[in-house]
Structures are given as structure tokens and as C-alpha cells.
Amino acid sequence: MPELPEVETMVRELAAKTQAWRISEVLVHYAPIVASAWESFSSWLVGQDIEAVTRIGKWILFSLTEDRHLLIHLKMTGQFHFDVWPEELGGWPPHCHAAFRLINHAQEPLERTLYYKDTRKFGRLRAFGPGQLNPFLASLNLGPDALIATAQEYRQRLTQAPGSLKAALLDQTVLAGFGNIYADETLIAAHLSPFRKAKTLTIDEATALHTQAQRILNHAIECRGSTVANYQAPEGAGSYQNHHLAYGKAGQPCPFCGRALNKIKVNGRGTVYCPFCQK
DNA sequence: ACGGATTCCTGATGGC
DNA sequence: TGCCATCAGGAATCCG
Numbered sequence A: 001m002p003e004l005p006e007v008e009t010m011v012r013e014l015a016a017k018t019q020a021w022r023i024s025e026v027l028v029h030y031a032p033i034v035a036s037a038w039e040s041f042s043s044w045l046v047g048q049d050i051e052a053v054t055r056i057g058k059w060i061l062f063s064l065t066e067d068r069h070l071l072i073h074l075k076m077t078g079q080f081h082f083d084v085w086p087e088e089l090g091g092w093p094p095h096c097h098a099a100f101r102l103i104n105h106a107q108e109p110l111e112r113t114l115y116y117k118d119t120r121k122f123g124r125l126r127a128f129g130p131g132q133l134n135p136f137l138a139s140l141n142l143g144p145d146a147l148i149a150t151a152q153e154y155r156q157r158l159t160q161a162p163g164s165l166k167a168a169l170l171d172q173t174v175l176a177g178f179g180n181i182y183a184d185e186t187l188i189a190a191h192l193s194p195f196r197k198a199k200t201l202t203i204d205e206a207t208a209l210h211t212q213a214q215r216i217l218n219h220a221i222e223c224r225g226s227t228v229a230n231y232q233a234p235e236g237a238g239s240y241q242n243h244h245l246a247y248g249k250a251g252q253p254c255p256f257c258g259r260a261l262n263k264i265k266v267n268g269r270g271t272v273y274c275p276f277c278q279k
Numbered sequence B: 001a002c003g004g005a006t007t008c009c010t011g012a013t014g015g016c
Numbered sequence C: 001t002g003c004c005a006t007c008a009g010g011a012a013t014c015c016g
Helices: A004-018 A043-046 A133-140 A151-158 A163-171 A179-188 A204-221
Strands: A023-030 A052-056 A059-064 A070-071 A078-083 A094-103 A110-119 A124-128 A262-266 A269-273
Touching: A004 A052, A004 A059, A004 A078, A004 A110, A004 A204, A023 A043, A043 A070, A043 A124, A070 A133, A070 A204, A078 A094, A124 A133, A151 A204, A163 A179, A179 A204, A179 A269
Parallel strands: none
Antiparallel strands: A023 A094, A052 A059, A059 A070, A070 A124, A078 A110, A094 A110, A262 A269
């Protein structure tokens, strides 16, 4: 599922192919994916140039000219790919719900179409006009980015979070970017139990958690993310799933002690951990 | 104030 | 083999 490393990968690949391109036309094939006002959705976007593509936690932000923005959350199965406009394709590609026709005005009439694809249709697209983005972002109340936050910030945020460490890592208002995969991977690498009350983290434990999180998130970005189920970035699948220690490995030996990894539910999320190594 | 269930969705998987 | 139930999960929302 797209978490920080997957979203970061997509953002880099999207930036390379869309930055300085102009949105000339927008089509939406499945209306519920548009979560902002329907009437203004394409009008905020059409005719604007894409100045930057950035990541905010697990959100993807296209910043356009004239203080207009396209903000996307991929949820479970959202992804992007490039192709030609639906009419020229003879219809919509499977599970594609929005199409953005892009032209590069700096060169000869080059054009490409960016498709938003989402099998389970959980993802949402929002367009913002001038002055509208920041109030929305503020309402999300996102914590510091999991990749940028310091060890001290990890400790401050986590020791103020209610509930278990697993719940705290998944809570985007505590730290932004973790999802189920990297929460489990970070916890096992730091030898910390998902059940552990976040408030009880010691300085050393918070430091270890931070160290492992940085190592894992950066390594995962180098691998262009984890491809489990059907995640793909525009340039294809990632490979970090080959480095997973816990996620998807229930019943297999713990990499540290060799005893079987356990799978349980914590706050409704599948959680794989070692009952012996993670304290 | 917390955990838990529910909702949104579809495809993959497992059991019989 | 075929069919139905279950599961997967990000995050909002509601419920106890």
C-alpha cells in the first residue's frame, strides 16, 4: 500500500514527467474520486502549468501556477501511469478514473496523458483555488514528516500519543508517512513491541526507533518502495518487499531469534511481530 | 479518552 | 471446479 517510500517514489517520477507541463484538459470517469467541489474541479486545473510535485506525508501535491493545487491521497490502491488520451485509446484503461491531458508548451506540441488509476476506488482527488490549500492542509493536523523528523521529535510526538506504539505510528497526526508495512518493519528492527504504550518509550528506545525508521524508509526509497499486491510507481514496481523482516511473514522465523513470527490485530490492523524479541 | 466496529471498494484467497 | 465467505487496509466516523 502506498506509504511514505512509495509516495516519495511516485512524486519523483511524476515530477520528472510533469513538471513545467501544462494541464490542457481534465476528464473524470468515476465522479466519487473527486472530493472537492465538483463544479470547480477541472476549472481550477485547466490552463495551469505544473510548477512542482511534492509529498506531504502520504499526500501528493501538484502545485500549479496562480496558486492552484491538486492534492491526492492514494489510500490503498491509487497509482499513476502515462498513456494517450482516452479517445485515442478507444476507451478508458481498466480502473482509471481520471485523466489529465498535459502539453509541453516549451517545445513542439508534445502531449501526454496522466491517468489516475485506483482499483478499490478509495483514493481521493482535490483541487484548490487561490488561498484554499493551506486551510485544508491545516485541518489535516499532520505530524512532522517521518523522514525529516529528528530523534527528539520522534520521542516528543510518540510519548504524547495515546495508546499503543503501533497505533501511534499509524496516526498521521503524530508522525506523517508510516503505514502498516513500515510501522511493522520499524518496530521489529527496533525490537519494540506493537503493544507497548507509546507514552512509556524511553529516550534510548525512541532513538532506536528513529534510527531504524530512517534506515528503513531511506532504503525503501532506494528500492522504489515495496510492491505487495499491486503497487506500482509510474516507472514500475519497487523491490523493498524483498527486504521485509515482518510484513507478510507471519509464521516464518524471526530474523533475530529464529522463533515463529506471530500475526495479530492491533487497532484493527494486521500486525506481524516477534513475541520474544520485541519488548 | 480510549479501543472497536463500520464504511468505502475490489480482487485474491481459502474452505467445502 | 465452482461458489461463497473472508480478508486486505487508510482514514473518517460513530459508538460504547
